[in-house]
Structure formats: structure tokens, C-alpha cells
């Protein structure tokens with residue numbers, strides 16, 4: 001059976017990406033209702049929601065198959081009770097990022113490359129996210145701390161590559177991104193900028209030609 005939801009977006013008028021971002025599905029009951037799934041057959045894990053809340057865009061849900069618990073898109077966002085299992089070897093910081101965090105907002109794990117946690121949130125919560133326990137509170141830099149981040153990069157000429165990550169860096173406004181990218185662009189030893197984002201998939205309206 002392949003039956004998709006016709007439309008979860010009520011208006012024909014294109015919405016601004018900021019409006020879509022402020023209208024995410026965060027209630028498991030609403031999600032299951034839209035997908036015509038019986039909540040009693042697979043109740044969500046309240047502990048998992050408490051640690052990492054449900055969050056998904058309506059357009060991503062629109063691509064899910066009705067009535068299918070095994071839908072791969074649903075499984076990416078559904079807070080299953082399987083998450084409560086204690087599994088030997090599983091840790092909350094699998095990439096050991098806490099040990100590679102010399103200044104707030106910057107991870108320096110590999111030679112020649114740093115990652116900036118440009119924005120502490122995303123348009124979707126992927127259940128598999130390896131940063132679901134990340135210390136965003138300590139890695140959401142103030143303006144002063146962004147200067148520390150830039151100083152750190154300026155002072156290490158071996159750094160050639162910057163990755164904008166998060167969270168999702170495209171959850172920042174164009175103005176914020178332009179400012180940060182402009183500051184990075186003035187650092188002569190940087191040659192590569194990468195942007196790690198799921199926005200093209202979960203909120204394609206975020207992208208523009210500008």
C-alpha cells in the first residue's frame with residue numbers, strides 16, 4: 001500500500017521558511033493522527049521525548065506513508081521505547097567531542113579542520129543524532145565568544161577548513177550567516193567552507209538563489 005498524505009499545509013500561498021520553522025510537529029499524538037496510526041500499538045517513549053523532544057517539519061511528514069509504522073522517514077523521528085534500552089558500549093558522546101572543544105562554539109578534532117556549532121537547534125530531531133546529548137548550553141557563543149572562535153582560527157595557520165554545523169547552521173538568518181561567513185572569508189589561510197545541513201531535505205523553502 002502506498003498512500004501519501006495529500007497536503008498538511010493548509011494555504012496555497014508559499015510560507016516563509018521562518019513561519020514553517022515556527023509550526024513544527026512536536027506532539028506525538030498529532031503526528032500519529034496525521035499518519036492514521038494507532039497510538040496504543042506503539043506508544044512513544046516519554047523518557048526519550050524528555051531527553052530529546054519530537055520535532056519534525058510538516059513537509060517531511062507529508063512524505064511519509066500513511067498507516068506504516070515501518071516508514072523509514074517516520075523511524076527517523078519517532079521516539080521509540082527502544083531508545084530506553086541500556087546497551088553496553090553506547091555512550092552519550094560517541095565522537096568524544098567534549099574533549100575537542102577548546103572554546104565555546106568550536107570543535108577541533110582533526111588536523112586542518114574545525115567545526116563551528118553555529119546554531120544550537122534544528123528543524124527536525126533525528127533520533128540517530130550523535131549530538132543529541134551535546135552541551136549546546138556551553139556552545140552557543142555570545143558575540144564576544146564568537147570573537148574568541150575567530151581568534152582561535154586566526155591564530156592557527158594549519159586550519160584550512162571550517163564546517164558550519166550545529167544544530168543546523170541554516171536555521172540562522174541570512175544576515176547572521178553572511179556576517180559569520182564574511183568574517184571567515186577575511187582569514188587568509190582558510191580555503192574551504194562546508195555547511196552541514198538537513199534543511200534541503202526537511203525544509204527546502206529555506207534555500208534561495210541569493
Ligand code: SF4
Pocket residue numbers: 121122123124125126128129130131132166167168198
Ligand atoms: S544536528 Fe543534524 S542529525 Fe542532529 S538532529 Fe539536527 S539535523 Fe538531525
